[in-house]
Amino acid sequence: MSYFHREEEKSALVLFVSEDEYVLRSAERTFAGSGIRFLLTLNAGEALDVIAHEKIAVVVADNHLSGTKGIDLLSKVSVLSAGTKKILITSDADLTTAVNAIYSGSVSRVIMKPWIGDDLDQNVKEVIIQYHISQSLKQENSDTLLSIAQAVEIKDLYTLGHSSRVAAYALMLAQASGMSSENTENIKYGGLLHDIGKIHIPEHILNKKDNLTHEEHTVLRKHPGLGANVAGHLNLSQPIINIIRYHHERYDGKGYPCGMKGKDIPLETRIVSIADVYDALTSDRQYRKRYHVDEALNIMKSMNGNAFDPLLLEVFIDQCLTSEIMQFAPATYDMFRYPDKLIEPFGDVRIFNKL
Ligand SMILES: [Fe+2]
Structure with missing residues (x-):
């Protein structure tokens, strides 16, 4: 990989x-x-x-x-x-x-x-992102898309290494669910780019240590739509755009930006949202260590029926728990660029607001 x-x-x-x-x-x-x-x-x-x-x-x-x-x-x-x-x-x-x-x-x-x-x-950071985007228009490939994802991570320390891991977890879940290889490629790119809309969100909001105000939440919640617009300009495929636009939707309809429910949420998006939350729970935060794999999965199970597609979550737990990457990746947080610089406070209450 x-x-x-x-x-x-x-x-x-x-x-x-x-x-x-x-x-x-x-x-x-x-x-x-x-x-x-x-x-x-x-x-x-x-x-x-x-x-x-x-x-x-x-x-x-x-x-x-x-x-x-x-x-x-x-x-x-x-x-x-x-x-x-x-x-x-x-x-x-x-x-x-x-x-x-x-x-x-x-x-x-x-x-x-x-x-x-x-x-x-x-x-400078925003212009670097522009540079990566214009490069990707010339040469669309996974390295370039990874560069874009990493450019977002420079802006938002919270997402450090997050995009790559979400891509890896989502890819595994897609494969375990029997998806075709064409669709799994979309899942990989969608996982890498799901938070690309954060390039338009001010850093003082992305990296704020205290709870966000109502107004700040409103701004932050625009990132899926903004990201989908960027992906549209990059001529990325519809499944990738769906992942970016809907990755904060919840199975119970209480997500954003559209409040979509159940299977109305595209399959590729339901897969990436499981990977997204799993990575948030298994990543270190400034005031708490990451949850162990078992703890994280228990937390996700307690949300089952509310937040996630129950069948996909079952596959995620049953099929992926034994995967080497699943066990290995959370411990490789330091493989990315800023091993010393983490992170911001992250309350469970923010799981769906701040991812
Ligand atoms: Fe997000």
Whole structure:
């Protein structure tokens, strides 16, 4: 199962170009140890040299450079590396340049200096996600889709490694249920991408340690619909879109966004939602260790008839409990990028709200 592993060279590389210590230090402070690979360069010549030799996902250029403007450097980047996304850092003095750059589409974002809070962090992460999505339009394959899923995980620490595991568990359940190989492929991709809509949810909501307010819940609950829209733009198959759109529906009709009930919920979605909850229960949280496999399955059984398709849950328990991956994967949490950085409080009450 190669999709289960992440190869470092497939992660996005971000190039910062600035002579301003404020910018360079901010970049280093923000991204060192974040799992995002980045390079710092001091001038346009150096930057162009790097771009000629490395595949750069995002160039973040300061408009104030000796001998050239950042915006002119970014124009050259467009020629040298068409797929590279561009962010311009500028100040009030360059406001017209910034506005023109945005309107002409020559840059993805403009960040005003000095920035407030996590502006740099948010913008760079979101543009990395844009990069992965545009790459996937060119070359749809499991590695690219995994990159997209991992880009979401960078934004939402809660989902760290979650997508890969959900894909693996759902795939097993689909196979144990006798699904055709074409459908099991959809299940795998749907498992990987089910939370892709979180790219549109602000990080302060995704990573909030306290209970969410009503308004924040309302925003968070938009992620299945937003994700389905993204999947539609990627021309993904209908079963994958169904998984993304309906993965928070419950068998008893008390889920969201549609309140669908029973077998009205597409089969592929009922499978992924079992995998999704199982992974949540068997993953560590800041204030509690993960449940053991038996405990997790008991909790899920107590929800049976309410939350899950009872027959599928039976298959999940009977057929999958003995699987090597099922026993192995929860213990491999550290195989992903941020072994030290976890997690947020997670009450059982949030099982269906926050997944
Ligand atoms: Fe979700």
